[in-house]
Amino acid sequence: xxxxxxxxxxxxxxxxxxxxxxxxxxxxxxxxxxxxxxxxxxxxxxxxxxxxxxxxxxxxxxxxxxxxxxxxxxxxxxxxxxxxxxxxxxxxxxxxxxxxxxxxxxxxxxxxxxxxxxxxxxxxxxxxxxxxxxxxxxxxxxxxx
Numbered sequence: 591x592x593x594x595x596x597x598x599x600x601x602x603x604x605x606x607x608x609x610x611x612x613x614x615x616x617x618x619x620x621x622x623x624x625x626x627x628x629x630x631x632x633x634x635x636x637x638x639x640x641x642x643x644x645x646x647x648x649x650x651x652x653x654x655x656x657x658x659x660x661x662x663x664x665x666x667x668x669x670x671x672x673x674x675x676x677x678x679x680x681x682x683x684x685x686x687x688x689x690x691x692x693x694x695x696x697x698x699x700x701x702x703x704x705x706x707x708x709x710x711x712x713x714x715x716x717x718x719x720x721x722x723x724x725x726x727x728x729x730x731x732x733x734x735x
Contacts, residue, residue, distance in 0.1 A: 651697040653686060655679070657715055659706035665715075676711065680718055687722050702729040 656666040657676075665672040665679055672678050686697060699719045703712055719726050 652700065653697070654700045654702060655715070655719075656702040657704070657707050657711060659704050659708070659711075663707060663711050676714060679715070683718060683722050683724070686724075696725070698725045698727060700727045700729055 654668060656669075658664045658666070662675055665675050667679075667682055672682060683699075701712075701715060701719070703715075716726065
């Protein structure tokens with residue numbers, strides 16, 4: 591049997607240690623790298639901000655009426671669609687007036703209208719509210735800068 595001997599002048603341990611250190615550094619980089627973080631799906635939602643100051647309303651006598659554009663505009667009362675649209679709104683307003691007979695002035699109606707709602711439909715809605723002596727507020731949107 592023949593013996594094999596290395597012809598290298600120094601042992602190869604420094605090369606093995608250097609290769610091991612490089613593998614350790616590569617492992618640390620891959621673990622701490624942001625590439626391997628799990629993706630987040632969806633969008634971040636932030637509440638709206640405004641520099642305008644709003645007055646607090648008494649929620650007992652506050653009603654929100656929303657009008658959407660169209661030839662026959664849809665009317666939403668407290669977020670629920672009102673069957674009949676603009677023609678059925680006077681009955682709802684009379685119902686609110688009957689619920690608070692001596693406090694009509696304290697009942698506030700906030701009208702929220704889409705910018706595409708025609709001026710004629712918005713005027714009809716405003717007239718219906720003001721004829722019943724309710725306090726009227728129009729919802730506004732602050733300018734985006």
